[in-house]
Amino acid sequence: MNGTAIELRGVGKTFGRVQALHDLNLTIRAGELTALLGPNGAGKTTAIGLMLGLLQPTAGTVRVLGGDPREARTRTQVGAMPQESALPGALTVREAVTLFARMYPAPLPVTEALALADLLPLAGRRAGALSGGQARRLAFALAVVGNPAVLYLDEPTTGMDAGSRQAFWAAAERMKAAGRTILLTTHYLEEAERTADRVIVMNAGHLLADGTPESLRARVATSRVRFTSDLVLAELRHLPGVEAAGVDERGHAALTTRTPEALVAALVQSGTPFRELEVTRASLEDAFLSLTAQASPAAVSA
Numbered sequence: 240m241n242g243t244a245i246e247l248r249g250v251g252k253t254f255g256r257v258q259a260l261h262d263l264n265l266t267i268r269a270g271e272l273t274a275l276l277g278p279n280g281a282g283k284t285t286a287i288g289l290m291l292g293l294l295q296p297t298a299g300t301v302r303v304l305g306g307d308p309r310e311a312r313t314r315t316q317v318g319a320m321p322q323e324s325a326l327p328g329a330l331t332v333r334e335a336v337t338l339f340a341r342m343y344p345a346p347l348p349v350t351e352a353l354a355l356a357d358l359l360p361l362a363g364r365r366a367g368a369l370s371g372g373q374a375r376r377l378a379f380a381l382a383v384v385g386n387p388a389v390l391y392l393d394e395p396t397t398g399m400d401a402g403s404r405q406a407f408w409a410a411a412e413r414m415k416a417a418g419r420t421i422l423l424t425t426h427y428l429e430e431a432e433r434t435a436d437r438v439i440v441m442n443a444g445h446l447l448a449d450g451t452p453e454s455l456r457a458r459v460a461t462s463r464v465r466f467t468s469d470l471v472l473a474e475l476r477h478l479p480g481v482e483a484a485g486v487d488e489r490g491h492a493a494l495t496t497r498t499p500e501a502l503v504a505a506l507v508q509s510g511t512p513f514r515e516l517e518v519t520r521a522s523l524e525d526a527f528l529s530l531t532a533q534a535s536p537a538a539v540s541a
């Protein structure tokens with residue numbers, strides 16, 4: 240699938256005196272899985288609310304699948320998993336999914352939506368009796384049952400255990416393979432790193448960075464080098480290319496560098512015995528923390 244699925248042009252949103260979004264320009268391509276990251280209050284949920292047509296922009300325009308997100312024609316092609324959803328507690332899981340399926344012109348078979356959310360064993364249970372993580376899975380089933388072209392997932396895996404989380408990501412991959420456009424927010428950066436085609440970082444209503452997980456990691460081109468030796472902090476700091484160093488009382492050293500090969504070569508040449516050598520690249524989490532820490536305080540909304 241090609242083309243643009245979602246387009247925000249010059250979008251601003253204020254709530255009273257709070258400027259939640261400032262002049263946001265964003266194009267989401269069809270068929271991609273995009274992760275929207277940002278610290279609390281960055282504006283992620285507000286951006287999704289605008290894309291869903293639940294909120295009106297104060298400035299600028301929002302287009303989804305070429306149309307106004309508030310039009311029925313657009314809404315029936317969109318599925319959403321909000322951060323907190325009010326589920327129909329008296330209905331069984333299967334009944335709730337069946338009810339939602341009726342709102343869409345070409346829904347998935349209910350059993351398929353239940354299977355995608357790993358809910359077949361719980362199909363007969365009342366929605367009100369589900370655990371927190373199971374309720375998130377039901378919210379996911381309700382989001383996908385309409386077989387939407389565009390899927391918004393706001394912190395989908397929060398509250399899910401490790402098994403449910405894995406099943407969720409497998410289902411998201413399947414939706415993507417079927418050509419769906421997926422926009423999700425998450426605070427679990429390692430999950431975003433593994434799955435997203437594209438990562439957008441927001442802070443205080445501004446777009447800070449936009450690229451592949453790989454390209455964002457490359458913006459903090461650092462590596463971590465860890466090993467155990469008898470070297471003290473002053474000696475560690477003298478190794479070539481060390482940007483930051485730490486050592487504990489048992490001799491576990493942790494160094495940050497942009498040139499890990501030169502550092503390890505110098506360590507070997509020094510003849511100092513060392514063990515448990517480990518070199519790791521900067522993670523998306525490192526990039527995210529570095530980007531949001533650099534963001535100017537002027538960007539923080541009043």
Ligand SMILES: Nc1ncnc2c1ncn2[C@@H]1O[C@H](COP(=O)(O)OP(=O)(O)OP(=O)(O)O)[C@@H](O)[C@H]1O
Pocket residue numbers: 254255257258259277278279280281282283284285286
């Ligand atoms: N209805 C509202 N009324 C007043 N202020 C609001 C409203 N909704 C959001 N805000 C404010 O707008 C800013 C952006 O909030 P938003 O919920 O979009 O952030 P977020 O990135 O989704 O955060 P989180 O990671 O905590 O979910 C925050 O400062 C928030 O307090």
